[in-house]
Amino acid sequence: MYKYDKKSLIADEFINDEEIRKTLEYAEQNKNNEALIDEILEKARPYKTDKGTFCRGLDHREASVLLACEIPEKIEKMYALAEEIKKAFYGNRIVIFAPLYLSNYCVNGCVYCPYHAVNKHIPRKKLTQEEIKNEVIALQNMGHKRLAIEAGEDPVNNPLEYILESIKTIYSIKNKHGEIRRVNVNIAATDVESYRKLKEAGIGTYILFQETYHKESYLQLHPTGPKHDYNYHTEAMDRAMEGGIDDVGLGVLFGLEMYKYEFAGLLMHAEHLEAVHGVGPHTISVPRIKKADDIDPNVFDNGISDDIFAKICALIRIAVPYTGMIISTRESQAVREKVIRLGVSQISGGSRTSVGGYTEKERPHDTEQFDVSDQRTLDEVLRWLMNMGYIPSFCTACYREGRTGDRFMSLCKSGQIQNCCHPNALMTLKEFLMDYASPETVKAGEALINKELENIPKEKVKNICIENLKKIEEGIRD
Ligand code: SAM
Numbered sequence: 001m002y003k004y005d006k007k008s009l010i011a012d013e014f015i016n017d018e019e020i021r022k023t024l025e026y027a028e029q030n031k032n033n034e035a036l037i038d039e040i041l042e043k044a045r046p047y048k049t050d051k052g053t054f055c056r057g058l059d060h061r062e063a064s065v066l067l068a069c070e071i072p073e074k075i076e077k078m079y080a081l082a083e084e085i086k087k088a089f090y091g092n093r094i095v096i097f098a099p100l101y102l103s104n105y106c107v108n109g110c111v112y113c114p115y116h117a118v119n120k121h122i123p124r125k126k127l128t129q130e131e132i133k134n135e136v137i138a139l140q141n142m143g144h145k146r147l148a149i150e151a152g153e154d155p156v157n158n159p160l161e162y163i164l165e166s167i168k169t170i171y172s173i174k175n176k177h178g179e180i181r182r183v184n185v186n187i188a189a190t191d192v193e194s195y196r197k198l199k200e201a202g203i204g205t206y207i208l209f210q211e212t213y214h215k216e217s218y219l220q221l222h223p224t225g226p227k228h229d230y231n232y233h234t235e236a237m238d239r240a241m242e243g244g245i246d247d248v249g250l251g252v253l254f255g256l257e258m259y260k261y262e263f264a265g266l267l268m269h270a271e272h273l274e275a276v277h278g279v280g281p282h283t284i285s286v287p288r289i290k291k292a293d294d295i296d297p298n299v300f301d302n303g304i305s306d307d308i309f310a311k312i313c314a315l316i317r318i319a320v321p322y323t324g325m326i327i328s329t330r331e332s333q334a335v336r337e338k339v340i341r342l343g344v345s346q347i348s349g350g351s352r353t354s355v356g357g358y359t360e361k362e363r364p365h366d367t368e369q370f371d372v373s374d375q376r377t378l379d380e381v382l383r384w385l386m387n388m389g390y391i392p393s394f395c396t397a398c399y400r401e402g403r404t405g406d407r408f409m410s411l412c413k414s415g416q417i418q419n420c421c422h423p424n425a426l427m428t429l430k431e432f433l434m435d436y437a438s439p440e441t442v443k444a445g446e447a448l449i450n451k452e453l454e455n456i457p458k459e460k461v462k463n464i465c466i467e468n469l470k471k472i473e474e475g476i477r478d
Contacts, residue, residue, distance in 0.1 A: 006268065006275045011234035014272040015213050015265050023064050023264045031068035040065060041077055044318045046088045053088050055321040060267035063319040067263055067311065075311065082314035082342045085321045093393045093425045094385055095346040096378070097146040097184070098139055099328070101355045102127050102166055104367050106152025108188075108225030110211070112256060112300065114293035114369060115152045117225065122293050125355040125367050126157055129169045138358040140175045142350050142378045143436035145394040145428070146182045148207060150353075150369070153188035153226060160194045163187060167201045177435040178477050181396040184249070188227060189236035195243025204396075205282050206240045207249035208233075212257040213265025221256060237269075241277045246406065248273070249326070251285030254312070255303040263312060270320050279406040283324040283346065284316055286339075290330050290370035310338050317343025329353075329374040333384070336374060340390065350378030382432065383441045386448045393425035394432060423465040426452055430472045 002018035030036050040062045046055050058066075066078055103126035106115040114122055127135065139147065147170065151158045163185070170180050182204040189208060198206065212218050215230050222228045237248045250269055252262040266284065274280040288309065289300050304312070316325055327336055327344045329351040336347060352358050354368040363375065376384070382392045397420070426449050433445040449469070456462040 006272045008272075009235065009238055009276070011231040012215070015215075015234060015268055017215060019268070020213070020261055020264045023061050024068075024260055026061055027064035027068035027260070030065045031070065033065070034071070034074070036065060037069055037071075037074050041074075041081055044081060044085075044321075046085055046321075055085055055089070057321055058267075058319040059271060060264045060319075063267055063315050064260065064264050066315055066318070067260055078311070078318065079314050079342060082317040085317055086341070086343045086345070089321055090324075090345045091391075091422055092389055093345075093391045093395075093421060094340060095146070095324070095393050095395070096144070096382070097148055097346060097348050098142075098144045098351050098378075099186075099348060099353060100132075100135060100139065100147045100149050100170075101353060101357065101367075101369065102132065102149055102151045102163070103154070103158045104152050104355050104369070105154040105157035106225075107154050108152070108227040109223045110225075110227060111221050111223065112211075112253065112289055112292075112295055114295055116294070119294040123366050124157075126162075127166075127356055129165060131356060131359070132166050132169050133173055135356065135358045136170050136173045136180060137175060140173070140177070140180065141436070142358075143382075143394070143432045144350075144378070145178065145180060145396060146184070146204070147180055148184040148186055148348075150186050158187075160190065160197060164197055164201050167198075167203065171202060178431070181394075186249075189233045190239075192239045192243045195240045195245050199244040203245070205247040205249045206237075206245045207251065207283070207285065208236050208240075209251035209253055209285060209287065210234065210265070210269065211253045212262060213252065213269070214257040214261055217257050234269075237273060237281075238276065241273070241279075246277075246279060247282035249283040249285060250281045251287060251326075253287050253289055254309065255289030255300045257302050259302065259304050259308060259312065263315070266316075267319055270323065280320060281323050283326050284320065285326040285328070286313060286316070286344075287328060287330055290373075292370045293368070306335055306338070309335065310342060313339040313344060314342040329372045330370060332373040333376070337388070340385075340388075347381070349374075349381035350376070379436070379438050379441050382437070383444050386441075386444045389448075391422075391425045391448065391452060392429055392432070393421070394428035395421065395424040397424050420461075422452070423456055423461055423468075426465060427468050427472060427478070430469050431477060434472060 004016040004019040008014050046053050104115045105124050107117050109116050184205040185203045186207040218230045252266050270280045324345040325343050326346045328348045354364045357364050385392045433442045
């Protein structure tokens, strides 16, 4: 008998290889079992009670059956269900953020990442606090309110103190239209005490990609450096939660290993967090491996097609309906368009993945982490979203009012979040239109706001929203 215990705090047990293999076998055996597939889809469907709309989600075995199923008519049903769930819980809002690369110094040997320690031709750069200030001003001038900071792992060049100081700098910069309201952090796995300090520094989500849940591959893909320790890396979210961070973001770097394996591992990780801490991941990111300096993309032969990628996004939406899903500019406009419909709730825009890239006139490539596929400006990304009927949102109200972790989840679960998110999104969009947008984007945005005001169900809330929109027009900012 193998030991699979989702409540265990040992990585090898809650992400148990044998359980994943059994899951994949079960999925393969049942991939044409139409009765079971219908039953699983039925279980995942949103249902209403007098307290709101709810969803049960799926466990890793059920969701893996859907992933294995190749019957076109059933896949269409999966897509339709994902869209339905997305609409029920997230409406047509898309949260906007940008990455900010602080430093590409790194002591790890991740073979897919250009920042790996033995890459000798990439210039190493670490932003000073003055340079961070200038980057933040450039991001604020684009209209950004949420950042995800990124750094390699290097205890000498980028110690935790540097990260904490940088967060302080970012929050301290106020420009005439506002400030960065939420800093999410994507840095290497660390200890409970350091997570506690990050929490005290006021971070939003702590993001750490697992890269791969396949332990054997993980050890080969991370041959040197502290990241080589699979268990320490995989147990990081438990330590983060122990340190008081209740919004954590999971992710797999798709293309490193077999996607069905990764998908089951990812859901098991989410189940583990919910079982142990009473709250699942706040977000899931779905990066795919990209071309990068000193990396041969051909060595990663587990790359996934756009269709499989879309199916994975749809099934994450169905399996963990209360978890936000993030997509970056690694993906093209066309792919982003497809997966936003199927479940993605947050996207980056106007991104530069190089250290110090936002203050450069032209997009620099020398310190870039990966090729950016979607190279449009933030203004263009927002107009594109609005032309498709989405409301770009810069809202961070939940975070600022302490609605994180399980408090956020329970609001979301009862559908309440939509009653305040919708007007908040409209107001933050209005701020963007007033302060940063091009005339063409203003036109699209004003039309969208007028249309969306009609979708606020409570007359009282609608009137407050109209009042606030007027105040924003008069120059008052949140
Ligand atoms: N250094 C931190 C760590 O080790 O977790 C995180 C920061 S790293 C800048 C952010 C993420 O970029 C990594 O977790 C990895 O998934 C992703 N990444 C690395 N190389 C990539 C590539 N060639 N294409 C796409 N994404 C990549």
